[in-house]
């Protein structure tokens with residue numbers, strides 16, 4: 225199953241994303257209600273748990289100037305690794 229086209233989320237994908245969103249931010253460790261950042265649109269298993277600031281913040285966020293990411297010396301794959309580690313070890 226490697227559909228490249230955007231399709232409706234499966235039940236398993238939805239459950240995975242809900243688990244991701246229950247984790248603290250993978251970059252700054254804040255909070256318990258994170259957002260799921262999909263590294264590749266429609267590929268839900270590439271989702272990292274990010275707080276709203278590290279996700280969409282204009283200064284700190286991945287979709288902004290990425291300042292927090294620079295401070296923490298992290299990129300998307302580092303955040304994904306933290307998310308997966310917490311999912312599988314949590």
Ligand SMILES: [Zn+2]
Pocket residue numbers: 249250251252253254274275276277278279
């Ligand atoms: Zn954060």
Ligand SMILES: [Zn+2]
Pocket residue numbers: 260261262279286287
């Ligand atoms: Zn995002």
